[in-house]
Amino acid sequence: MELAELEIFRAVAQEQSVTRAARALDRVQSNVTTRIKQLEDSLGVTLFQRDSKRMTLTAEGQKLLGYAERLLALAEEARQAMRHDVPTGKLRLGTMESAAAARLPKPLARYHASYPLVDVEIRTGTAQALADAVALHQLDCAIVAHPGTGSPRQLSMEDMAPGLEGTFLFTEELVLVLPASHPRVRRPQDVRLRTLAGFSRGCTYRRCAEEWLAQADEALRRNLTVREMPSYHAILACVSAGSAFAILPKSLLALHGDSDDFHTVPVRAAHTFLVKRAGFTTAAYEALLHELRQG
Incomplete structure (x- = not known):
């Protein structure tokens, strides 16, 4: 073979x-x-x-x-270990849609300019799907949001998939996003809409939304519908149309030119890591981690 x-x-x-x-x-x-x-x-x-x-x-x-x-x-x-001083070869990077839009453009532009011999393959998906792909050797590393609370150093990547370790990158402030016409919201019970627009199961932000809504009364939880969407553009379109609400990173919403058209409510923080298999390292990976840490 x-x-x-x-x-x-x-x-x-x-x-x-x-x-x-x-x-x-x-x-x-x-x-x-x-x-x-x-x-x-x-x-x-x-x-x-x-x-x-x-x-x-x-x-x-x-x-x-x-x-x-x-x-x-x-x-x-x-192969890459034989050229440990020169980033080269292929690097398979997974990333959440939100990070790809709001956090990656500048670091990846610097990375490509500095290390043109590295072929970066990018795959997007939910945090859990990406963590699983790293564990299964389908990706080398991935940018994922951990669903846990507390400080970054208290969180274990083993919670997402066996054999993973991660380096903390940044913290996202998650906000509830509602149509501008929606009445003021102070707690989950104040949400009048019954449809949550989000990604498929495995999305950390969807999980955060569902856990936040779990504080509401039984009627809201029982009547809640999750409308799975393919992109953040589609999610925001549903919110703009008044048919759904969402929970998104504040950094992503800031990229939307019409952010004043939404009513937002702070929900919680979510810590983001670059995860890899324990023991995995290449010059290409280390160079990418350096660029990501620079922001």
Whole structure:
């Protein structure tokens, strides 16, 4: 079993198509097909279920994918370790949408200018999904908000996924965002809307919103509906339309040109960390951490 075979296997698993995988890897389609067949023959198992539209992993293929992710990540880490003084290679960075919009543009611009040999791959998602992806070797590191309260040093990244450790970056002030016409809110019981606009489960800010609302009476909790949205733009559009409320980082709301059109109420603080697997380090990662700490 060769690393090249595992890389091809992972690409097909991700793309669910030999054609798309070949395009992503810049290989001819016949070569991808042959290498997958050779890998299956060497292992004595079928890795993909094939039909006319897509290729999906079998149970054996799903098991191999976990090993492939770890082996390929370790190989990349080893390559970079040989050039520990020069940030180079690939760095797979996960980030929440809010951090990508409000916190990352300047640090990443400086990072790219200083270290052009690093290929930064960025994936967005909920904090929990990103933490899980780091633990599964699908990402090298991720910017996530911890759902716990207290000081940053009191929080453990193990609460999010086993084997993770994190470096504190910044604290976000979370605010309840309501239409400007909504009556003044002092406590959860004062919220008249019954729809919360937010991301899917696994979003730390959604969890904070639900925990804050849990202080309200039984009627509000029982009648609350969560409308899952694909972006913060969509969330704010729902609030502007008067059909929902949201809980967002104050730094993100400040980027919105029409922030005066909303009524906001402070809710709580949420601490944000750069998480990685325990023991993982490369020059590319350390350089990124330095830039993120500069803000």
